[in-house]
Each structure stands twice: as C-alpha cells, then as structure tokens.
Amino acid sequence: MRLGIFAKTFEGKTPAVVLAAACNGGYSTVQYNLACSGLSSLPVTISAEVVAAVRAASVATGVTLSAVSATYNMVHPDAAERARGRASFAAIAGAARGMGTNLLTLCTGSCDPVDQWKYDPGNDTPAAWDEMCAEFRLLIAIAEREDVLLGVEPELANVVSSAARGKKLLDTFGDARIRIVFDPANLFDVASAEEQRALIEDALELLGGSIALAHAKDRLSDGRFAAAGAGVLDYDYYLRALKRVGFDGSLITHGLAAAEAEDVANFLKRKMIAAEVVDR
Numbered sequence: 055m056r057l058g059i060f061a062k063t064f065e066g067k068t069p070a071v072v073l074a075a076a077c078n079g080g081y082s083t084v085q086y087n088l089a090c091s092g093l094s095s096l097p098v099t100i101s102a103e104v105v106a107a108v109r110a111a112s113v114a115t116g117v118t119l120s121a122v123s124a125t126y127n128m129v130h131p132d133a134a135e136r137a138r139g140r141a142s143f144a145a146i147a148g149a150a151r152g153m154g155t156n157l158l159t160l161c162t163g164s165c166d167p168v169d170q171w172k173y174d175p176g177n178d179t180p181a182a183w184d185e186m187c188a189e190f191r192l193l194i195a196i197a198e199r200e201d202v203l204l205g206v207e208p209e210l211a212n213v214v215s216s217a218a219r220g221k222k223l224l225d226t227f228g229d230a231r232i233r234i235v236f237d238p239a240n241l242f243d244v245a246s247a248e249e250q251r252a253l254i255e256d257a258l259e260l261l262g263g264s265i266a267l268a269h270a271k272d273r274l275s276d277g278r279f280a281a282a283g284a285g286v287l288d289y290d291y292y293l294r295a296l297k298r299v300g301f302d303g304s305l306i307t308h309g310l311a312a313a314e315a316e317d318v319a320n321f322l323k324r325k326m327i328a329a330e331v332v333d334r
Contacts, residue, residue, distance in 0.1 A: 055302055058082065059079065061084040061085065063310060063311070068111075069086075069090055069091055074111075074115050077116065080315070082116065083120045084120065086153065096126055098145060104149070112153075122146055126138075126143065126170075128163040129182050136189060147196050148200055156203055157203050158203070158205060159207065162206060162212045171211055190204075190223075190232070203266060207234075208241075217260045218260065238253070238292050243273070251288060262299030268301060270308075271307065273285045
C-alpha cells in the first residue's frame with residue numbers, strides 16, 4: 055500500500071506548494087483537489103497549463119495522484135444544480151489522466167438542498183435511488199469517453215449509505231466503471247470494538263474486489279470524526295482485513311489539520327508495518 059493524504063489538508067494554491075507539503079509530511083501520494091491549483095473544487099474549465107503544473111509538481115516531489123475529487127450532490131433536488139456538478143465532473147474527467155490519475159472520487163449525495171453531507175429521509179426512497187442511477191448513467195458515459203473510473207464512497211448521510219447499498223450499486227451497473235472508496239469510519243457512528251470488526255468484515259466481504267481506494271480517519275467514542283489514531287477505530291484489524299481481501303492500493307488519510315499530518319503519517323506507517331502492508 056501507498057500512504058497518502060487529502061491534498062486539500064495543506065494550505066496553498068499551487069500544486070508545487072501543496073505536493074511538497076505532503077511529501078514533507080511523510081506521504082507518497084494524494085487525493086488531489088483542484089482547489090490546490092487555485093481553482094474551485096468543481097471548476098467548469100481546466101486549462102492545459104493547470105494540468106501540466108500538477109503533473110510537473112508530481113514528478114518533482116515524487117508524490118503521485120491516487121485520485122482527484124469530483125464530488126458533487128448527485129441527487130440535489132434542483133436539476134440545474136446537478137447539471138452544473140456534472141459539467142464540472144466532465145471537466146475534471148478530461149484533465150485527470152494528464153494530471154496523473156484515472157480515478158475520480160464521488161459521493162452519491164443527499165436530498166437535502168443545502169448540505170450534501172446531511173441526512174435527509176428522502177435519501178432512502180426509491181425515487182432518490184432512481185435519480186442517482188440516472189445520474190450515474192450520464193457519468194459512466196463521460197468516464198468511458200475519457201477512460202477514467204468512478205470512485206464512490208458509501209456515506210451514512212448519502213443515498214449509498216452502507217456497504218450493502220454500495221454492493222447494490224455495483225450490481226446495478228455490472229462491470230462498468232464504478233469502484234468503491236472504502237472508509238470504515240463511515241460504517242458506524244458509535245459501535246463497540248466487536249461491532250466495528252464485524253461491520254468491517256461484512257463490508258469487505260461485499261466490496262473487497264471493487265475497492266480502488268481506502269480511507270483512514272477515525273471516530274471518537276461519542277461518534278464525532280477524528281484524525282486517524284485519535285479515536286476508537288482498530289487500525290490493526292482494519293489494515294489486516296484490507297490485506298486479506300487483496301487490497302494493495304493507496305491508503306488516504308483525511309479529517310485532520312495540517313499540523314497533525316506528520317504525527318498521523320507516523321502512526322499509520324507503524325500500523326502498516328505491523329500489518330505487513332508497508333508503504334512501497
């Protein structure tokens with residue numbers, strides 16, 4: 055496995071500055087965000103100069119791009135808002151390979167019109183599922199044209215809210231371009247150590263062969279998110295479970311401050327060594 059971090063963790067509006075910070079923090083790869091190139095996270099256009107600058111910074115620092123964020127609310131109640139997100143997705147898809155990655159990360163969104171990370175009862179309805187699938191059909195067509203993959207992260211407050219729903223999504227589209235971004239801290243709010251292990255085991259049994267990227271954040275005992283190593287998640291179990299299902303991609307940490315980056319990298323490296331999945 056390679057150890058990485060959300061590029062947006064670090065301040066900076068140029069990839070040279072941001073990727074150097076990631077390297078200095080102990081990371082060999084990032085999940086990139088176009089905000090780190092001085093654009094919005096969902097730009098409408100991406101110039102050749104922006105693409106070249108990302109690639110040059112990656113080569114200069116040795117920090118690769120495991121993925122690039124293209125996250126928007128796929129089930130926003132306003133069709134025009136969805137169309138704007140889709141247009142940005144298309145722009146990012148067209149630039150991704152030039153920057154150095156073929157994986158775009160997504161969330162499936164929420165019916166809440168203001169916050170795509172806030173649960174809405176409408177998320178659990180057949181109508182929301184159908185709307186999401188209609189959006190995926192459009193994104194898959196773009197992905198096929200640009201030869202990229204879609205990395206979907208199950209989130210408790212989204213339409214794809216669980217491993218079971220992630221598997222349903224995969225089964226719906228068959229061997230398309232959809233992959234899974236796996237984060238065990240998204241599987242529960244509050245759970246005992248035994249419950250966590252069971253959730254991780256069951257999720258990996260369902261999704262293991264489709265995981266393109268693994269995430270590393272944590273939960274406090276009261277359910278709040280925390281930086282990896284600061285909470286209750288059993289990282290020894292998690293990393294060994296990833297190894298058991300044959301995952302050898304990037305482990306990307308997020309949900310931390312830049313000042314915590316080096317300590318989190320050291321924590322995760324120790325756990326990776328213990329699990330015999332050392333950063334290559």
